[in-house]
Amino acid sequence: MKISARNILKGKVKKITPGSVNSEVLIELPGGLEITSIITKKSVESLGLAVGKPAYAVIKSSEVMIAVD
Amino acid sequence: MKISARNILKGKVKKITPGSVNSEVLIELPGGLEITSIITKKSVESLGLAVGKPAYAVIKSSEVMIAVD
Amino acid sequence: MKISARNILKGKVKKITPGSVNSEVLIELPGGLEITSIITKKSVESLGLAVGKPAYAVIKSSEVMIAVD
Amino acid sequence: MKISARNILKGKVKKITPGSVNSEVLIELPGGLEITSIITKKSVESLGLAVGKPAYAVIKSSEVMIAVD
C-alpha cells in the first residue's frame, strides 16, 4: 500500500508505553532523532510492534507546523 | 514559549512552494531526512521563512502514525 | 506497508479538484457513501490518482468525531 | 447545528471501549463498513452514546489520506 502522507520516516521502535486505550510509541530515527507517536493499543498489537523492530513514523504534511527561534 | 508538542525537530528550510491560502514548506533535517509541512501563506510571512534559514518541524504526537513493512 | 490508522476504507476515485498546493479528492465507497479528502497536489500525482481508479480513504481514529441528532 | 466537516457518515454505535481519559467508539455504517473513533470519555457521556444507538462519524476532509495498492 502506498499512502498520500508525504512524511514516511524509517527507524526502529525504542520504547512502548501502554495506556488503557492509547499507547505511546517512541521511534528512533537515523541521525539521533526521535519521534513520539500516540496510537491505539489495538494498533500496537495488530502491527506487532516491539522494541528493536523496524518501523516508520508516518505524518500527513498538513499536521506539521513550523517554528523559528 | 515552550509547547506541549512532543516532536520538535531542528533543521533548515530547503524549499517553499506558495499557494493561494496555504504554502508547502520543505525542512531538511540532520541525517538526510526531510519533512514536508503545509502551513498558511500568512504564517510563512510572519515567521520570515526563507530557503537556507534554520527552522523546526513541530508535530503533536497524536498526529503521528506508525507503519511496518 | 501496514499502517496504524484504524480506518482504511476501500472505494474508487470519483472526482479530483486540483488547487495550487492542495487538491480535493472524492472517494466513492460501497453502499453509496462518499468521502472527501484534501491532500497535496504532489500526492495526487505520486499516487497516480485518476477518476475511476480504486483507492482507499485512510483516517487515524483520533481524527474521527461522533455526532448525534 | 450545521458543520463545515465534509464527511458526515450515518451509522449506529457497535461498541464502546472506555479508557481513563479517552474512549474508543466503533460505528457501524451501511454496506458493512465500520469506523473507529477516539473521543473523550466525557463526550461519550454528554452525547449519551450507547450500543445500538444511531450516531454519525464526522471527519474534516483535511484529515483524510488516500492510499493505493
Place this chain on the structure above:
Amino acid sequence: MKISARNILKGKVKKITPGSVNSEVLIELPGGLEITSIITKKSVESLGLAVGKPAYAVIKSSEVMIAVD
C-alpha cells in the same frame, strides 16, 4: 446535531479569504479573541458564511496544544 468536539466557541465571521480549494475564515470571539480556520471553499459556500454572520469555531480537544512562557 450535537457533536463530540469539546470546544464550540460562538462568535461571528470577521473575514473570509478564498483560495483555490481551501479558504481562510477569521472568527471574532467575545473578549476580543480571534480564531483562524482553514476549511474547504465548498464548505464556506454550503454553510452560507459571510462577514458579520454568527458562526462557531469547533475544535476537537485532541487538536489543542498547550504552551507556557
Place this chain on the structure above:
Amino acid sequence: MKISARNILKGKVKKITPGSVNSEVLIELPGGLEITSIITKKSVESLGLAVGKPAYAVIKSSEVMIAVD
C-alpha cells in the same frame, strides 16, 4: 520560539485530569471562554502545568472547523 500555528490564546489552567497516557487540560480564557485540550501526561509534567498557572491554548488553523445554527 515562534510557531506557525495561527491560534495562540492566552489563559490559565483551570483543571487537569490525568489519564494513563494522555491527560485532559482545561484552559480558562478571557471573556468566560474555556478550551479543553488532550495532551500527553509527559507534556503536562515537562511544561510544569498546574491549576492557576498561565498557559496558552495553541491550535493549527487547519484543525478548526466552522459551524452555523
